[in-house]
Amino acid sequence: MEHRLFRPAACGGGARLSSAGSGMERGRLLAPFPPREQATARVCMVSSFATELLEIRSREPSPPLHVLVIPGNPGIVGFYKDFVEALYENLGGQASVTAIGHISHGQKDCERGRLFSLQEQIDHKVDFLEQEVLHTEQSIILVGHSIGAYIGLEIFKRLQKKVDFFVGLYPFLSLNKSSMKQSTIGYIARSSLLSKGVSLLVSFIGSLQPSVTRSIVRRLLGSSWSAAAVDAGCSHLLQYHTMHNVLFMAKTEFLKLHEKPDWNFIRAKQDQIAFLFGVDDHWGPLAHMEEISKHAPGVALSVEKEGHTHGYCCTEAGCWDIERMDVKFFVAFAASVNDCFVLDDATCHGELSCPTHNGHLAFHKILPHHCKC
Structure with missing residues (x-):
């Protein structure tokens, strides 16, 4: 039996996909997806911070590969449940796959209202790898979505001898000054008063009857969202501490991403880096892909053309299509060596x-x- 509900057992990015998507997309959403291994949620302590994980362990006693999925902002692992499961299945069950949540983007306010910056979230992921993975002989592949792509590159810079490959999905690596949505989010995030007001409004919606809350999430965030993504939105995103941390992290993102990407590092590691861009993604516009191609021509670049948007992880069809692109990147890297x-x-x-x-x-x-x- 398939259990959709994402419920961490203990205390511990995605934008909407347009409901007016292509006919092909709607057809796939109605088609049955193959039965698959279910990802399990657990909470571990990383540098004294409660950390939500969503993982599937390999069937192999000594798996050769560990894939770490780094979310965008919000950093809620439940949004990536379908993606983790699809990635595991198409890697043949012989690689362990883990999605790691951001600190204080969980269901419970275990950090007592503390706010965490982008840099603190990066440090947290490095600490997790050092604590949980680096002592093994497994090859490590990082998969970062949105701002998770920036985080993944920073991890790669600090653990160059340990990380084998990096894939950025719909990457958010620098600001898009022509995006009104980014400007609006930045304006709210910079204001302490507005951030608290939005967080209070969101938490009020989360306090309503579950059926009402679920209906609002479906209506506002995306009618095509998977059951797992809707569950995660209701249980995690509609919390005061989560939304406050989402906005504070966004504030620090916008400050940091005024800087140019580290082209020297990307060029030095270009044979171990791949990016997948969307056709109409204001967080990672195609102009940014062209800039990468100019500065680091050896980076593997691809454009997703099935009509998925930045929040691919919140739909089953998006998870399966994007995950297949990941597998192609992994194969290309293996062939190159x-x-x-x-x-x-x-x-x-x-x-x-x-x-x-x-x-x-x-x-x-x-x-x-x-x-x-």
């Missing part, structure tokens, strides 16, 4: 090839190993 990621044919759909082995890629469960072609 003369190792093949070996996938089953259902995962690859015949679309992937190993450029270092005459275009051949063995199809089997994923496992980094020297190609036997």
